[in-house]
Amino acid sequence: MKLTIEYYAVLKEQRGCSSEFLETSASTPAELYDELKARHGLSLDRSTLKVAVNEEFAEWDQPLKDGDTAVFIPPVAGG
Amino acid sequence: MELNRFQISEIAIEPDKLRLELQSEIAGAYTSFEGWVRNHNEGASVQALEYSAYKVLAEKEGDRIIAEALDRFEIAGAAAIHRIGLLDIGDVAVWVGASSAHRGPAFDGCRYIIDEIKDRVPIWKRESYEHGPDQWVNCAKGSLA
Numbered sequence: 649m650k651l652t653i654e655y656y657a658v659l660k661e662q663r664g665c666s667s668e669f670l671e672t673s674a675s676t677p678a679e680l681y682d683e684l685k686a687r688h689g690l691s692l693d694r695s696t697l698k699v700a701v702n703e704e705f706a707e708w709d710q711p712l713k714d715g716d717t718a719v720f721i722p723p724v725a726g727g
Numbered sequence: 728m729e730l731n732r733f734q735i736s737e738i739a740i741e742p743d744k745l746r747l748e749l750q751s752e753i754a755g756a757y758t759s760f761e762g763w764v765r766n767h768n769e770g771a772s773v774q775a776l777e778y779s780a781y782k783v784l785a786e787k788e789g790d791r792i793i794a795e796a797l798d799r800f801e802i803a804g805a806a807a808i809h810r811i812g813l814l815d816i817g818d819v820a821v822w823v824g825a826s827s828a829h830r831g832p833a834f835d836g837c838r839y840i841i842d843e844i845k846d847r848v849p850i851w852k853r854e855s856y857e858h859g860p861d862q863w864v865n866c867a868k869g870s871l872a
Contacts (some may be wrong), residue, residue, distance in 0.1 A: 656781050657851035658863040690865065700849075703783050719781060723865040725786075726778070726809055726850030727762045727821050727841060 649673070652717040653684065659720055662690050677701065678708040681720055696723055730821020731797060733807045733848075735782045740808050740819040754803045754826035760841045762821040764814045768864070772857035778811045778820065781849040783845070792843040802827040802836040809850055830872040 651674075654667045663684075673678035677692050677699040684690060698721040712718070728734060728748050742761060749757055764776050793805050805825040814820060821844065825836035844850075852864040 654781075656849070657779055661863075664848070696866075698849075700781070700784055701788070705784070705788075719757050719784070719804040721784075721849050722851060722863070723779065724845075724847070724849055725852040725864040725866075726780075727845035 649675075649712065649713045651680070651712060651715075653680075654717060654719045656719065657722050659690060659691065659722055663688050675711060676709050677706060677712065677718055679719075680712065680718060681708075684720075692722055697721055728806055728808060730804050731793055732804055732826050733786055733793055733844075734809075735780050735785050735805070735850075736790075736808050736810055737812050740810055740822045742819065742822050742824075745806065745808065745822055746824055748806060749804050749824050749826040751803055751826065753828060755828050756833040757824065757826045758830070758866040759822065759824040760837050761819050764816050764820055766816045770852060771854075771859065773816070774857055775855040776820075777815050777853045777855075778809070778814065779813050779851050779853070780809070782811075785848050785850055788848050789844060792840055792847065795843070796825070796836040796839050799839065800825075800827070800832040800836040801829075802832045805836055805840060807840055807844060809844065809848070811850070842856045852859045 651670050655663045681694050700719040803826045807823040809821045823840045825833045827833040855861045
């Protein structure tokens, strides 16, 4: 399955890019983040993040489909 | 600015212009909130600050917050704008405005919108300090914020 991952804020800094295409066997956002965290040494625990799939907030255990775009959302700090 | 919408802006916020959009014949009250860039955070001296956003989702979620405020409070209109990019001390980082027939709902709606923006909208703040490395606010390792 091929996915697009977009990175923002501290995750963009740690990953060193703002987006990537990725061939993965991860079937949910939770599995995907765990894979990326281990591979790239991302500092944030999944429990501190939210996730969006295809530009809408999503559940960690929802199935991912080929062509989906996933975004991991670090703790926000607007205002 | 569009009435009853939330917007991410790369250019300076001008509250004096924005308030005019909320004027209407049914509104007898208007409240606004401005968030300003201050020179300190949690004891550290802040020199510069950069906001970034996941723009598409930020504007969707911001629009939902304003729709919720319109639903919950008797407000005539509301709008909000959040700056992104490099900001200086004193710049307006966020503006919220709400109008209503009487003052109560305008205060309540404005408060609701800024509180929810701070809690839910995917916007991040990177601070540069006089002493020590830059930091993403709320994103320290292991943060549960």
